[in-house]
Structure formats: C-alpha cells, structure tokens
Amino acid sequence: MSKLAIFGGTPVRSEPYPGWPTVSEKDEQGIAQVYLSGKWSKGEVAAEFERRFSERTGVRHAIVTTSGTVSLEMILRGLDIGYGDEVILPPYTFIATLSSILAVSATPVFADIDPETYNICPAAAESKITDKTRAIIAVAVGGCPPSIDRLTELANRKGIYLILDAAQAVGAKWSGKDIAGFGDAAEFSCQNTKNLPSGEGGIITTNDDALCSRIRSMLDGSHDKFYTDHNVTEFHASILSTQLDKLDDEIIRRERMAAYLDARLNMLPFVRPMKREKEVTVNAYHLYLMRFDSEMLAEKGLTRDMVLHAVNAEGIPLTPGYMPLYSFQSVNSDAVERMTGRKTDTSPLENCERASYHEGAWLFQSVLLADTEDMDDIADALEKVWENAGELAARLGKESV
Ligand SMILES: Cc1ncc(COP(=O)(O)O)c(C=O)c1O
Numbered sequence: 001m002s003k004l005a006i007f008g009g010t011p012v013r014s015e016p017y018p019g020w021p022t023v024s025e026k027d028e029q030g031i032a033q034v035y036l037s038g039k040w041s042k043g044e045v046a047a048e049f050e051r052r053f054s055e056r057t058g059v060r061h062a063i064v065t066t067s068g069t070v071s072l073e074m075i076l077r078g079l080d081i082g083y084g085d086e087v088i089l090p091p092y093t094f095i096a097t098l099s100s101i102l103a104v105s106a107t108p109v110f111a112d113i114d115p116e117t118y119n120i121c122p123a124a125a126e127s128k129i130t131d132k133t134r135a136i137i138a139v140a141v142g143g144c145p146p147s148i149d150r151l152t153e154l155a156n157r158k159g160i161y162l163i164l165d166a167a168q169a170v171g172a173k174w175s176g177k178d179i180a181g182f183g184d185a186a187e188f189s190c191q192n193t194k195n196l197p198s199g200e201g202g203i204i205t206t207n208d209d210a211l212c213s214r215i216r217s218m219l220d221g222s223h224d225k226f227y228t229d230h231n232v233t234e235f236h237a238s239i240l241s242t243q244l245d246k247l248d249d250e251i252i253r254r255e256r257m258a259a260y261l262d263a264r265l266n267m268l269p270f271v272r273p274m275k276r277e278k279e280v281t282v283n284a285y286h287l288y289l290m291r292f293d294s295e296m297l298a299e300k301g302l303t304r305d306m307v308l309h310a311v312n313a314e315g316i317p318l319t320p321g322y323m324p325l326y327s328f329q330s331v332n333s334d335a336v337e338r339m340t341g342r343k344t345d346t347s348p349l350e351n352c353e354r355a356s357y358h359e360g361a362w363l364f365q366s367v368l369l370a371d372t373e374d375m376d377d378i379a380d381a382l383e384k385v386w387e388n389a390g391e392l393a394a395r396l397g398k399e400s401v
Pocket residue numbers: 066067068069070093094096097139165167168188189190191200201202
C-alpha cells in the first residue's frame with residue numbers, strides 16, 4: 001500500500017489552514033456607525049484613514065481609491081504617461097500591472113525577473129530602456145520589495161519614473177523604511193485577499209505634492225482633463241481602519257512563520273526559499289514563495305506539477321503561481337495594437353519561463369497565520385513526496401500533469 005496520499009495513503013494533514021479575511025467586532029461597530037450616520041460617500045472616515053496611513057508609512061500623501069488597478073492607472077495618468085510612451089514591467093505579476101499601462105494606451109515592455117527573488121531584475125530593466133521609456137513599474141511579488149536601491153539609481157540616471165506596484169506589500173520595508181515612500185509613487189491593493197482588505201480598494205502613496213494634487217483632482221472632478229469616480233465609500237474606509245489595527249501583529253506572525261519554514265526548507269535538497277536581499281527589513285508575505293530545483297526533480301523523473309499534485313493530496317495548498325503575462329492571448333491581440341499603436345514584444349524570457357512553468361510555487365498568506373507545527377506539515381509533506389519520488393514518477397508519469 002502506498003504511503004502517498006495521492007495514491008490512497010494517509011495525508012500528512014487533514015485540517016484546513018486559517019481562512020481570510022479575519023473579522024472582529026471592531027469591524028462591525030465601525031460599519032454600523034457609518035451606516036447610522038447616513039454619510040456613506042467618501043468623507044471624514046476616509047480622510048482619517050489616509051492621515052493614519054501617511055503617518056505610519058512616513059509618506060506625505062496617501063489617497064484611497066477603489067482598487068489597486070485604478071491606482072496604478074491614476075499614477076500613470078498623473079505622470080502624464082500615455083500613447084507612444086514605453087513602460088517597463090516584469091512579466092511575473094498579476095495582469096493588473098499590465099492592464100494599467102494599456103489603460104493609458106502606453107506600450108508595455110517586459111523585462112525578465114531575477115531567478116532568485118522573482119522580482120524584476122534591474123539589469124534586465126536597464127537593457128530595455130529606449131528613448132521612449134518613461135517609467136519602470138517594479139512589483140513587490142508576494143510582498144517582498146524588489147531591488148529598490150538599484151532601481152532608484154537606474155531611474156534617476158535615466159531620467160525616468162519609478163513606480164512601485166506594492167499591491168501585495170502593505171507594511172513591507174526596505175532599509176527600515178516603508179515601501180510606500182520609494183519611487184515617485186507606490187500603489188497598494190485592498191482587495192479581499194490582500195493583507196489589508198476592504199473587499200475592493202486601493203491606496204496611492206507619494207511624496208510628490210504636484211502628483212498628489214493631480215490625482216486628487218481626478219477624483220474630485222476639478223481636473224481639467226480627466227474625472228474618474230474611483231472614490232471609496234466610508235464603509236470601505238471604516239473596514240480599512242479597523243483592519244489596519246491588527247496588521248502589525250499579523251506581519252510579525254507571518255515573518256516568524258516564514259523564517260521557521262525557510263529553515264525547514266533549507267534542509268531539503270530539491271526546494272529552496274526565495275532569496276531575501278539584505279535591505280528587506282520587512283517582507284509583507286502576501287504569498288510565501290519557494291522554488292524547486294527543476295534539474296534535480298528531472299533526475300528523479302519528476303516535474304514541479306507532479307510534486308504539487310502529490311503535496312496537495314497531502315493537505316498542503318501549494319499552488320504553481322503566475323503564468324508569464326506575455327503568454328496571455330489578450331496581450332497578443334489586435335485590440336492591444338489598436339490601443340497602443342504598436343505590437344507588444346511577447347518573446348519568452350528565460351527566468352520567467354523557469355519560474356512559471358518549472359520551479360515556482362506559492363502558499364497564500366493566511367497559511368502563515370498558523371503555528372510552527374502547521375509549517376512542519378508543509379516541510380513534512382514535501383519531504384514525504386521526495387522520499388517516495390520513485391513511486392510518484394512511475395505511477396503519475398510525466399505526461400499526465
Ligand atoms: C501585483 C498586483 N498588482 C496589482 C493588483 C491590482 O489590485 P486590485 O485587485 O485591487 O485592482 C494586484 C491585485 O490582485 C496585484 O497582485
């Protein structure tokens with residue numbers, strides 16, 4: 001009888017990991033107060049949240065909006081980036097990073113990721129700069145800041161903007177400073193799965209007064225060119241405020257669990273935690289990323305996806321992660337060419353291919369809100385699968401996954 005759960009053995013784990021979001025009476029009371037006040041449109045509750053967010057991040061301006069996607073779009077519009085301009089982005093990210101660029105009719109230019117962090121590689125970004133480049137959007141994948149010092153130096157040297165897509169990185173810090181304060185502006189998502197959720201929502205941060213007033217004027221209708229009603233309701237702002245109260249405790253817990261899991265994974269030969277640059281003082285861990293050694297798996301006749309199937313059967317919700325954005329049919333469509341006036345270069349990029357198809361894997365953030373024995377289950381399941389690699393390879397067969 002097989003030991004592996006995928007073939008009928010007993011799984012390592014049968015309990016689910018903690019769910020998300022977590023709610024409290026404070027959320028309920030806040031929402032009830034807004035409801036009873038009858039002031040439901042953006043007002044004092046939102047303004048107070050913005051003050052608090054700007055104070056905790058040390059950034060001059062924080063602006064709440066209805067989503068991370070429109071926040072990025074408004075930043076690009078606020079910087080007057082549009083048709084004919086090129087914006088560099090990594091292909092290993094959520095589609096919103098790309099769609100914000102297309103929304104302003106700018107041309108997306110993909111730069112490869114660093115194989116050890118899965119964040120944009122500064123050298124790859126530099127190699128894509130042309131006289132049309134106006135900005136780099138650097139994503140903090142999984143909540144881990146990208147190479148901010150090198151990207152800032154690059155942007156300054158080339159006279160282009162640096163925008164941080166920190167959708168997943170609320171609370172992350174680089175050299176002791178909140179990620180919200182780097183680049184020309186940063187954007188956060190408050191969509192339901194995010195570490196600071198309000199169902200839908202976004203936050204823009206910037207130290208640039210002129211950019212802030214251009215963005216605010218788009219929201220209040222005083223801008224001479226654009227009006228875009230992406231104002232949150234007071235209900236959203238109230239949830240953001242009460243959810244913010246518990247963010248720092250959760251950050252500490254996720255960091256602690258991630259460090260524990262890192263140590264366990266470091267003892268396994270075929271999988272490793274992501275590299276953490278020394279300047280990353282806080283990783284927000286919206287996702288816990290790991291990467292398999294695809295050569296080592298291949299020697300055993302395994303692929304990443306075969307391992308993931310087997311680990312999932314053991315009760316561990318490990319998922320394969322992002323597909324490269326350049327492989328999406330929509331990016332290759334005529335509609336994109338009409339929007340931007342040009343074809344987007346969708347050539348495969350080596351490190352992204354490896355991450356997406358052969359090596360990357362994720363756990364969702366709320367897994368890290370569990371305890372050390374729950375982290376042990378993850379490493380134990382991986383270890384068990386590795387110990388039974390021969391059977392897995394023989395019975396599952398490469399073609400079936
Ligand atoms: C990297 C990244 N960028 C942008 C977004 C867009 O955020 P939203 O869903 O709030 O529009 C997300 C959210 O899923 C994201 O993960």
